[in-house]
Amino acid sequence: MDATVKRKKMGLKQRYQTMTRGLDWTTSYQDMDKVFPYDKYEGIKVHNWDEWEDPFRLTMEAYWKYQGEKEKKLYAVIDAFAQNNGQLGISDARYVNALKLFIQGVTPLEYCAHRGFAHVGRHFTGVGARVAAQMQSIDELRHYQTETHALSHYNKYFNGMHESNYWYDRVWYLSVPKSFFEDAMSGGPFEFLVAISFSFEYVLTNLLFVPFMSGAAHNGDMSTVTFGFSAQSDESRHMTLGIECIKFLLEQDSANAPIVQRWIDKWFWRGYRLLTLVAMMQDYMLPKRVMSWKEAWEMYAESNGSALFKDLARYGIREPKGWQDACEGKDHISHQAWNTFYTYNAAAAFHTWVPNEEEMQWLSEKYPQSFDQYYRPRLDHYDKQHKQGQRFYNKTLPMLCQVCQIPMLFTEPNDPTSICYRESDYADDKYHFCSDHCKEIFDHEPEKYVQAWLPVHQIYQGNCFPEGTDPTVEGFDPLAAVMEYYRINVGSDNFDFADSEDRRNFTEWQAGEEPQVSP
Amino acid sequence: MSDVFIAFQANEDSRPIVDAIIADNPEAKVVYSPGLVKIDAPNRLVINRETIEEEIGRDYDLQEIHLNLVTLSGHIDEDDDQLSLSWDH
Numbered sequence: 001m002d003a004t005v006k007r008k009k010m011g012l013k014q015r016y017q018t019m020t021r022g023l024d025w026t027t028s029y030q031d032m033d034k035v036f037p038y039d040k041y042e043g044i045k046v047h048n049w050d051e052w053e054d055p056f057r058l059t060m061e062a063y064w065k066y067q068g069e070k071e072k073k074l075y076a077v078i079d080a081f082a083q084n085n086g087q088l089g090i091s092d093a094r095y096v097n098a099l100k101l102f103i104q105g106v107t108p109l110e111y112c113a114h115r116g117f118a119h120v121g122r123h124f125t126g127v128g129a130r131v132a133a134q135m136q137s138i139d140e141l142r143h144y145q146t147e148t149h150a151l152s153h154y155n156k157y158f159n160g161m162h163e164s165n166y167w168y169d170r171v172w173y174l175s176v177p178k179s180f181f182e183d184a185m186s187g188g189p190f191e192f193l194v195a196i197s198f199s200f201e202y203v204l205t206n207l208l209f210v211p212f213m214s215g216a217a218h219n220g221d222m223s224t225v226t227f228g229f230s231a232q233s234d235e236s237r238h239m240t241l242g243i244e245c246i247k248f249l250l251e252q253d254s255a256n257a258p259i260v261q262r263w264i265d266k267w268f269w270r271g272y273r274l275l276t277l278v279a280m281m282q283d284y285m286l287p288k289r290v291m292s293w294k295e296a297w298e299m300y301a302e303s304n305g306s307a308l309f310k311d312l313a314r315y316g317i318r319e320p321k322g323w324q325d326a327c328e329g330k331d332h333i334s335h336q337a338w339n340t341f342y343t344y345n346a347a348a349a350f351h352t353w354v355p356n357e358e359e360m361q362w363l364s365e366k367y368p369q370s371f372d373q374y375y376r377p378r379l380d381h382y383d384k385q386h387k388q389g390q391r392f393y394n395k396t397l398p399m400l401c402q403v404c405q406i407p408m409l410f411t412e413p414n415d416p417t418s419i420c421y422r423e424s425d426y427a428d429d430k431y432h433f434c435s436d437h438c439k440e441i442f443d444h445e446p447e448k449y450v451q452a453w454l455p456v457h458q459i460y461q462g463n464c465f466p467e468g469t470d471p472t473v474e475g476f477d478p479l480a481a482v483m484e485y486y487r488i489n490v491g492s493d494n495f496d497f498a499d500s501e502d503r504r505n506f507t508e509w510q511a512g513e514e515p516q517v518s519p
Numbered sequence: 520m521s522d523v524f525i526a527f528q529a530n531e532d533s534r535p536i537v538d539a540i541i542a543d544n545p546e547a548k549v550v551y552s553p554g555l556v557k558i559d560a561p562n563r564l565v566i567n568r569e570t571i572e573e574e575i576g577r578d579y580d581l582q583e584i585h586l587n588l589v590t591l592s593g594h595i596d597e598d599d600d601q602l603s604l605s606w607d608h
Binding site: 070 | 521522523524526528552553555582583585587588589590591592593594595596597598599607
């Protein structure tokens with residue numbers, strides 16, 4: 001028999017204070033500035049770290065409890081999906097190409113975010129910020145793992161997923177997400193928070209996860225919906241960290257505002273360019289569509305973003321410099337990116353296609369100002385060529401933007417018929433950019449961006465061939481050598497969906513053949 | 520005046536939360552899309568623990584909403600009884 005004495009429970013605010021304050025100390029054997037070498041050089045002034053507030057006030061104890069519940073729910077669904085051959089229930093095998101793009105280009109970013117938050121969590125001197133960064137670091141590792149587990153089931157049945165980590169470090173289009181995150185991770189800790197927590201998580205992440213997951217739900221992909229929403233339930237905490245960190249920096253010292261504004265300008269544009277891949281996925285890769293990129297942009301960026309920047313005006317913060325150009329681009333970027341992947345599909349580890357008539361109709365309704373006029377005729381032309389047995393594959397290499405590393409595929413603001421080119425000279429060399437905003441980012445930090453590992457340059461320099469390749473032998477096929485170096489299986493990972501093994505297999509499975517797990 | 524919003528996975532756990540929000544925020548608008556339920560409200564939105572408890576007939580810890588939360592906007596303030604989202608302008 002226990003006579004328990006019931007103590008009065010602490011309230012949420014008090015619990016948070018108790019569990020996140022007074023956990024630190026001032027070092028005495030070593031100078032604090034030596035122990036925390038990165039928290040001053042960016043010029044950000046912090047007078048009182050105790051003013052940092054996490055509005056969710058999640059303590060570590062509550063964190064583990066809720067994360068554990070989320071995992072149990074998620075793995076029950078992943079198991080059920082695998083046990084019931086859930087991959088057969090998707091709308092169309094074309095859909096899997098959206099998942100290929102996800103595991104190749106998005107999942108590795110989760111791992112980078114894990115590392116990035118572990119790093120900044122170590123280097124802030126304020127305890128509240130350290131606890132929040134620590135939780136986020138663990139979240140991001142969880143996302144990397146759950147996405148890999150969930151998608152591993154698809155990897156058993158479909159091509160284009162088998163070397164995703166290896167590809168991330170080498171393949172041309174994956175240098176876009178890779179260089180984005182490495183740019184953030186190689187900044188200082190405050191820039192990292194403004195880049196990832198605020199500009200990416202708060203302003204843009206809804207555009208990545210919400211349409212992707214609603215799209216998965218609509219296309220019968222139960223396991224992706226579940227990992228996506230499970231990850232996104234952490235995102236709302238990350239977004240909150242983003243807006244809190246901005247308010248904190250701006251309230252600590254008015255001298256922080258111009259530094260923060262420059263980072264917002266830079267990272268909004270970097271994130272927006274990265275999301276071109278999502279725009280294309282949403283408009284072209286989902287057989288059953290939820291909403292267009294343009295609609296998602298209007299709902300999550302324009303209306304929400306304008307509310308946010310109105311709110312931050314009291315600190316002297318305005319909307320990012322590239323905002324107007326990004327809004328103007330909503331009619332164009334998905335079509336321009338798909339065109340690039342369609343034509344470079346010999347060198348990409350997923351399939352592309354010309355949309356069918358019903359899908360063209362949808363695009364035409366969603367993009368009344370641009371699709372029929374600029375993009376449909378090109379797709380009709382490709383379709384005709386393909387039907388004549390001459391599917392067009394571009395075998396030359398594109399010029400890349402030195403900053404976002406996207407091929408020069410974007411058009412001039414307000415003129416969708418001319419490609420936008422900008423250039424700068426630095427230390428006797430010429431550098432090329434896709435836009436005024438990427439050029440401005442370069443011009444401010446040229447010594448950082450001249451070091452960019454540009455896949456096209458690397459191929460031309462001979463750095464992307466298998467070891468021992470002799471490019472001087474007669475009949476040398478450079479593209480074939482690059483594909484071998486990439487470990488892309490030519491004929492099964494790449495080329496048009498219509499001619500793919502994925503399509504043949506899926507059709508057979510639909511007809512009742514037993515799916516074979518690839519070895 | 521701008522909208523704040525909050526979105527949950529569309530499931531049985533979220534239903535009483537959404538109902539409680541509608542009850543306490545007469546101006547809130549609910550939008551359903553596949554798998555997702557999103558609630559928009561002009562300038563401010565509150566979620567009250569007590570209203571949810573009336574809906575579900577048991578004690579409720581407001582932090583349980585983390586399990587099904589998908590996204591939100593606005594400034595957050597949370598204590599044991601209430602979570603609010605708001606813009607300051």
